[in-house]
Amino acid sequence: MTLSSTVAEEARREAGRGEAFAALRHRDFRFFWFGQLISVTGSQMQLVAINWHVYMLTRSAAALGLVGLVRVLPIILCSLIGGVFADAINRKRLMMVTQTTMLVSAASLALVTAHGLRSVWPIFLLTAISSAATAFDNPARQALLPSLVPARDFPNAVTLSFIVFQVAMIVGPVLAGLLLGVAGPAVVYALNALSFIAVIVSLALMQASGEVAAAGETAISFASLIEGLRFVWRTPIIVQTMTLDFAATFFASATALLPIFAADILRVGARGLGFLAAAPAIGAILIGTAIARIRRWWRPGALIIISVIVYGAATLLFGLSRNFWFSMLMLALTGAADTVSSVLRQTIRQLVTPDHLRGRMTSVNMIFFMGGPQLGEFEAGVVAEFVGAPASVVIGGLGCILAAIVALWRAKSLLSYELPGEE
Structure with missing residues (x-):
C-alpha cells in the first residue's frame, strides 16, 4: 500500500468516526447541545421529584394524573401564541426570557418546599407557570435548531438532540432518586433552578443571530396564528405525524404511574x-x-x-410485569422505539416547513407532542383509580397498538414519504 493510499484510507476512517457526531463540528450547535444537556437533566430530576412528592403528600393515583393535566393545560392555552412569538421576534432573546421564567419557578418551588410544604396546590401552580414558559420556549428552540447546522447535518443534529434528552432522562431520574432518599425534593428543585443558567449562558455565547429568516414580516397577530394553522392543516404528512404521535402517547403514558409501581407493586422505593x-x-x-x-x-x-x-407492545408487557428487571427491560424498549419514531417525525416536519413558519408549526405540534402524554397521564391516573395501575397501563398499550394499525390504513402521505438527498 502506498503512502498516499494509506493517508486516504486513514482519512476515510476518520470521517467515518466523526459521522455520528457530525453536527457537533458546528460551534453554535455545540453550545446549544451542552447547555441543553445540563438543563434537561435538571428538568428530568424535577419531574421525578414532583411525581414522588405529590404521591407522598396524597397517596392518590388521581393526584398523579392531575400533575399531567396541570402540565398540559398551559401548553394547550399558550402554545399557539408561543409559536407566533417564535416566528415574529428574536428566538435567542425569547429563549432567554423563558429559561429565566423556568429558573424562577423552580427556585420558588425549592423555597416553599424547604419551608415545610403540606399541600399540593403550590406544586400545581408553579408547575403550570413553568409549562406556560415551555409553551413559548419549545417553538423558539426547535425553530432555532435548523439555523445552527447546514441542511446535510440537520438529521444528525435532531438525533443528537434526542440523545441529549435521553442522557438527561438517565442521569436526571437516577440522581433524583438518590437525592430524594437522602435530602428530599427541595434540593432537587434547587438544582434544577441552577441548571437553567447553562442554557442562558450557551445562548449568550452563540454567534447565530436568532433572527427569523426573511420571508415577509411576521406580526404578533391573530392572522399570523391562522397562517400557521392553515399551513399545518394543508400539509397532510404533518397532520398524520402529529395525530399518530398524540394517539400513541395518550394511550401509552405509563410514566405518571411509576411511583405506584415503585412503591406498591415492584416495592423498590424511591431509588x-x-x-x-x-x-x-x-x-x-x-x-x-x-x-x-x-x-x-x-x-x-x-x-x-x-x-x-x-412502543405499545412494550408498554403492555410492562403493565403485566411483576419483576423489576423485566420491567426495566420493557421500559428501555419503549424508549428505543420512541426515539426512532421521534427522530424521524421531527426531521420530516422541520424539512417540509419553511423557516418563517417553523415556530408556528412547532407550537401546533406541541399540543399533540406534549398534550398527548400529559393528557394520557391524567387518563392513566383516572383509570388506575378505578381498575388499578397495572390494568391502566395494559389498556394504554393496547390503545397505542390500535392507533398504529389505523395509521397503516389511513396515513398514505406518511407511508409514501422519502427524505430528500444531501443537496
Missing part, C-alpha cells in the same frame, strides 16, 4: 423509581447512538408506524 424512570432513556441512548450514523432512511413513514407498535 428504584429513579432507575425505572431512567430505563426508557437507556434504550433510547443505545438506539440513538446507532441511528446517529444513518444518513439515508428507507421508508421512514413505515418505520415510524412500526416503532409505535413496538
Whole structure:
C-alpha cells in the first residue's frame, strides 16, 4: 500500500468516526447541545421529584394524573401564541426570557418546599407557570435548531438532540432518586433552578443571530396564528405525524404511574423509581447512538408506524410485569422505539416547513407532542383509580397498538414519504 493510499484510507476512517457526531463540528450547535444537556437533566430530576412528592403528600393515583393535566393545560392555552412569538421576534432573546421564567419557578418551588410544604396546590401552580414558559420556549428552540447546522447535518443534529434528552432522562431520574432518599425534593428543585443558567449562558455565547429568516414580516397577530394553522392543516404528512404521535402517547403514558409501581407493586422505593424512570432513556441512548450514523432512511413513514407498535407492545408487557428487571427491560424498549419514531417525525416536519413558519408549526405540534402524554397521564391516573395501575397501563398499550394499525390504513402521505438527498 502506498503512502498516499494509506493517508486516504486513514482519512476515510476518520470521517467515518466523526459521522455520528457530525453536527457537533458546528460551534453554535455545540453550545446549544451542552447547555441543553445540563438543563434537561435538571428538568428530568424535577419531574421525578414532583411525581414522588405529590404521591407522598396524597397517596392518590388521581393526584398523579392531575400533575399531567396541570402540565398540559398551559401548553394547550399558550402554545399557539408561543409559536407566533417564535416566528415574529428574536428566538435567542425569547429563549432567554423563558429559561429565566423556568429558573424562577423552580427556585420558588425549592423555597416553599424547604419551608415545610403540606399541600399540593403550590406544586400545581408553579408547575403550570413553568409549562406556560415551555409553551413559548419549545417553538423558539426547535425553530432555532435548523439555523445552527447546514441542511446535510440537520438529521444528525435532531438525533443528537434526542440523545441529549435521553442522557438527561438517565442521569436526571437516577440522581433524583438518590437525592430524594437522602435530602428530599427541595434540593432537587434547587438544582434544577441552577441548571437553567447553562442554557442562558450557551445562548449568550452563540454567534447565530436568532433572527427569523426573511420571508415577509411576521406580526404578533391573530392572522399570523391562522397562517400557521392553515399551513399545518394543508400539509397532510404533518397532520398524520402529529395525530399518530398524540394517539400513541395518550394511550401509552405509563410514566405518571411509576411511583405506584415503585412503591406498591415492584416495592423498590424511591431509588428504584429513579432507575425505572431512567430505563426508557437507556434504550433510547443505545438506539440513538446507532441511528446517529444513518444518513439515508428507507421508508421512514413505515418505520415510524412500526416503532409505535413496538412502543405499545412494550408498554403492555410492562403493565403485566411483576419483576423489576423485566420491567426495566420493557421500559428501555419503549424508549428505543420512541426515539426512532421521534427522530424521524421531527426531521420530516422541520424539512417540509419553511423557516418563517417553523415556530408556528412547532407550537401546533406541541399540543399533540406534549398534550398527548400529559393528557394520557391524567387518563392513566383516572383509570388506575378505578381498575388499578397495572390494568391502566395494559389498556394504554393496547390503545397505542390500535392507533398504529389505523395509521397503516389511513396515513398514505406518511407511508409514501422519502427524505430528500444531501443537496
